[in-house]
Amino acid sequence: MEIDIKLKTLRVQLRQKSKEIIDDVLNRHVSRINDKNKSKEEICVFCANKHNLTKEHVLPKWTFENCNKKFFVTEVNGSEQTYNKTTIPVCANCNNNLLASVESYIISIFNKTDLSNSFFSNEQIHNIIRWLEIIEYKFQLLEIRRKFFKSKSSQYNEYLRDIPISIMRANINYSPNKAVTQIRISQRRITEKSKASKENSLVIFKTKNENFYFFHHLNDYIFLELPKFGIALFYFYSKKFENPKDAKDKAMKIMREIYIS
Template sequence: MEIEYKLKNLRVKVRQNSKKIMDDVLERHVPKTSLKNKSKTEICVFCSSTSNITKEHVLPKWIFQKHTEDFFITDTNESEQTYNKTTIPACADCNNNLLANIENYIIRILKNTDLKMSFFSNQEIENIIRWLEIIEYKFQILEIRRKFTKMKSADYNSYLADIPISIMRKSIDYSPNKAVAQIRIAQKRITTKSKDLNINSLLILSTKNKNFHFFHTMNDFIFLELPEYKIALFYFYSKTFKNIETAQKEAIKIVNKVY
């Protein structure tokens, strides 16, 4: 299948160029390792190419196409950012060829599956997982690139002006090393072929809600409600479960708290 070729190609590109990508992250965005005369040339965060760099949406545009002015709030500093302006650098080939084909595949299987009549195959479930893990990697890259600046509820602190948001997350104890380690973990996920152990970590639910909804916690879980396809997805990035019932109970607790 073409989708398997595209996913393999992406895995190979990220695996072969992971060191270049991480070296660029360190030099460009991490305090104490950032260079004063750092390169102004962006690189693709999937293959490290410097040619034909485009803006890749972290959440694919087709997800929020009817909600271009909608925004999400970053808990770390309470900042608002519209989905439409939430992008990272990717070369034209990775963006318009690999990622676009993967997204077109996801759209197709979502469109062609009515949960009242049928369900996804195991292969389709694994590919949805791979797609969601790509989104997590993009969020990890985004947050190391975004600067903390200030919290809405606090005065401006010039010391924090150049600190990436990811380093200011309480869950990683404000550690640059831990922030970078989480990017490496996200990188490793998308370069790992088999998703057998993660099958029960993905919940696919019917929804009658008419509005797009999204929430996400880095390296933990993601919830996407896609009203156009009457489907909601909840995926645990870092947890595996012996059965789907256990995952569902934990997910319901989170949804009831956050939704």
């Protein structure tokens, strides 16, 4: 299948260029050296290409129906950012060829599957997982690029104003090394071919809600509710489960806590 070729190409080039991409992250976003010594030239976060760069949406526009008013709030400092302006640099080939093919495939299987009378095949489940892992990687890159000073409402030490938001997390002890390690982990997920061991980590719900809804915790989980397709997805990035019920129970507990709060 064409989608297999596209995903393999994505895996191979990211595996080959992962160190170059991480080195750029360290130099551009983590190092505290003088800005004059930092490269002004962006690179593609999937292949390290410096040419024909485009703005790739972290959440595909079709998921939030291209609404320019929908936004998410960053827990670290309460900053708000609309989905349509949430982008990272990706070259034209990776964006318009590889990632676009993955998204077209996902849209296609969502359109063809009515959870009232059918379900996804194992192969389709594996590819949904691959798609969600690509989104996680994009979020990791986004949060290392966003600076703590972008919030207008929070208080902070002036020294911290240009620290990436992804570092300012209590669960990683405010560690730059741990933040970069999580990017490496998200890269490795994409470059791993088999997703059989993660099948139970994906929970798929039928939904009748009319509005798009989303929440996400770096290197932990993602929830996407897609009313257009009557589908909601909850995926645990770092956890494996012995059976689907355990994953569903855990997902429902998190959902109840977040919906209540």
